[in-house]
Amino acid sequence: MLFFIGYARAQLESPLLQKNHYAQSDISHQTPVQFQGEITEVLKANAYNDKYYLELFQINSQDNRGKILLKVKKDSLNKPLKIGHQIHGIATFKDLNSPQNPQRFNYKAYMKFQSVYATLDTQNEYIEVYKLNYSLKSHADEVRFIIKNKLENAGFNGEPLNLIEAMLLGRRDNISKETLSNFQDSGVIHVLAISGLHVGIILIFLHWLTYFTLYNRLTRLARPLIVIIGLWGFAFIAGLSPSVVRATLMFSILSFSYFLQRRTSTVNILCVALLLMLIYQPQYLFQVGFQLSFTAVLGILILHPRLKKIYQPRYFLDRIIWDVLSVSIIAQISVLPLLLYYFNQASALFWLANIIVIPFLGIILGFGIFSIVLSLLGLMIKPLVVAYSFILETLLKAIEWVAVQDQFIFANIYFNKAMLWTSLLILISLLVWDNKSKIRSYTFLNISVSAFLIVFLNAYKTYKNQSDLFVLKSYNKSLIIEINGSEMIVYKDSITESKEKDYATKSLAQLKGIQTIQERPLKNIYKLNQNKSLLVIDSLGAYEKNHLNDYVLLRSSPKINLERFISSTKPKLIIADASNYRSYLNRWKSTCEKYNIDFHSIYENGALELSKFKKLP
Numbered sequence: 303m304l305f306f307i308g309y310a311r312a313q314l315e316s317p318l319l320q321k322n323h324y325a326q327s328d329i330s331h332q333t334p335v336q337f338q339g340e341i342t343e344v345l346k347a348n349a350y351n352d353k354y355y356l357e358l359f360q361i362n363s364q365d366n367r368g369k370i371l372l373k374v375k376k377d378s379l380n381k382p383l384k385i386g387h388q389i390h391g392i393a394t395f396k397d398l399n400s401p402q403n404p405q406r407f408n409y410k411a412y413m414k415f416q417s418v419y420a421t422l423d424t425q426n427e428y429i430e431v432y433k434l435n436y437s438l439k440s441h442a443d444e445v446r447f448i449i450k451n452k453l454e455n456a457g458f459n460g461e462p463l464n465l466i467e468a469m470l471l472g473r474r475d476n477i478s479k480e481t482l483s484n485f486q487d488s489g490v491i492h493v494l495a496i497s498g499l500h501v502g503i504i505l506i507f508l509h510w511l512t513y514f515t516l517y518n519r520l521t522r523l524a525r526p527l528i529v530i531i532g533l534w535g536f537a538f539i540a541g542l543s544p545s546v547v548r549a550t551l552m553f554s555i556l557s558f559s560y561f562l563q564r565r566t567s568t569v570n571i572l573c574v575a576l577l578l579m580l581i582y583q584p585q586y587l588f589q590v591g592f593q594l595s596f597t598a599v600l601g602i603l604i605l606h607p608r609l610k611k612i613y614q615p616r617y618f619l620d621r622i623i624w625d626v627l628s629v630s631i632i633a634q635i636s637v638l639p640l641l642l643y644y645f646n647q648a649s650a651l652f653w654l655a656n657i658i659v660i661p662f663l664g665i666i667l668g669f670g671i672f673s674i675v676l677s678l679l680g681l682m683i684k685p686l687v688v689a690y691s692f693i694l695e696t697l698l699k700a701i702e703w704v705a706v707q708d709q710f711i712f713a714n715i716y717f718n719k720a721m722l723w724t725s726l727l728i729l730i731s732l733l734v735w736d737n738k739s740k741i742r743s744y745t746f747l748n749i750s751v752s753a754f755l756i757v758f759l760n761a762y763k764t765y766k767n768q769s770d771l772f773v774l775k776s777y778n779k780s781l782i783i784e785i786n787g788s789e790m791i792v793y794k795d796s797i798t799e800s801k802e803k804d805y806a807t808k809s810l811a812q813l814k815g816i817q818t819i820q821e822r823p824l825k826n827i828y829k830l831n832q833n834k835s836l837l838v839i840d841s842l843g844a845y846e847k848n849h850l851n852d853y854v855l856l857r858s859s860p861k862i863n864l865e866r867f868i869s870s871t872k873p874k875l876i877i878a879d880a881s882n883y884r885s886y887l888n889r890w891k892s893t894c895e896k897y898n899i900d901f902h903s904i905y906e907n908g909a910l911e912l913s914k915f916k917k918l919p
Contacts, residue, residue: 433846465494488655838857839857
């Protein structure tokens, strides 16, 4: 019953069943349109655009609904848009681009899971705000803005202020890339994402504030209601991210069950929270953060009590260290398959970073709440600002020290989808382990482990024998990648350029599990196998006339008589990379169509893996 309810709810979210959804309209991409809608979320800006989620009302005076990405070119003369602003204007309606190079992250697929299927690109001068629609979300955004201003006026600035925003207000927009990378590499990125740990501390704080209600019968009845309202108030201020909603739902149900004096199962509470969130927004299921959050909590709830039985400390300090360490181990084991699949990376530093951070996180968050309250009341004094800023800067330095121990960070781990599913099968067998039915439990575990080993050995064989040649998209440059096993050779225009690998190269290395990368200048001929090769013709237009080649790459706009070349060499495929003049591409494409030769433009069609190319019928 629940499965079909969920399926029906998910289908209702699909634009295919919404006749007035903009994805069902006949609006042409790359064309100017008149639009009207309401800002529902402010996203992190980049160097060129401010970004927002816009709930559409109309396009070209027609009823067109749906969530769309609004990009507004940065203009310091105009104020940024806010949640609740109802706007109309003129913008270019654009499709979301699929990745042009092989990489794990597919932006178009990611946006689809956010129920976004297109973008509107515009400038501030073409937008007019005609109304501000007040809602709980817009009020929460306004409260966050006021809190930030009060903290700045009190004397907080730089990364300490950014940390307060991330840990207590749910805004990570201003956190620097270096800080984010340090938290991620050290295995404590969850500290910056408001989750059960933060909400649990808020719950303790609310219980402490409402302790006086226990002395009166009537106020004792009101205590759960006060606590639940406080939790959801914090959740709204924190932006209602999936991790915040999940934790708030869990603690709200837990508080209510305690009030009713009912026996509770934390696993059931987690499943209720999961069900309610997916009914509200089915697309949560496909969000990586949502998957990691629920998997980690489920593992902690089931496996942590079993691990604690292995060792029971006698002393206070020993108990604290073991509690933190055991929770960290279980959380990492639970999310390890997902981390390896999505990020191809694992860190052995999580236990050290968690021991350093987690015992003091309650104090850090408590100090932060105290600082926010004092700042709002105008009572914050300079010594407290200096003291709290020092604590946060010390936290940043500790995390940075852990993160630089890169010998404990294992990157570019090859992990395919079959390995993901079989490793999750092992995790499920551990979660459903039943001491009262050990034979069945051992059987399930052994089958799961055997399946993973078979898949692993097959994947390892494929990984070691992989041999590919890629022509990647790199704007105004030529980039050829040769892969043999765990080694990658990057052929580029000049190896005297910056040694920092570009995003395309790093993404491909991550995807293929590459451990060694070399850079070399471009060659004229690349051997794919004994029978096939790739001929490269550069701006000089010179090539070996007596050499037959199945594949030909044109780079740097060579002045070549393509008809004569095709007649003499008869290639199967002609490739033009992104270093050529755009005017040349159309001419070459027409010539190839005339002679029934396959033509691939890297600029228009993206990267090409030659081992997977098949002649078109």
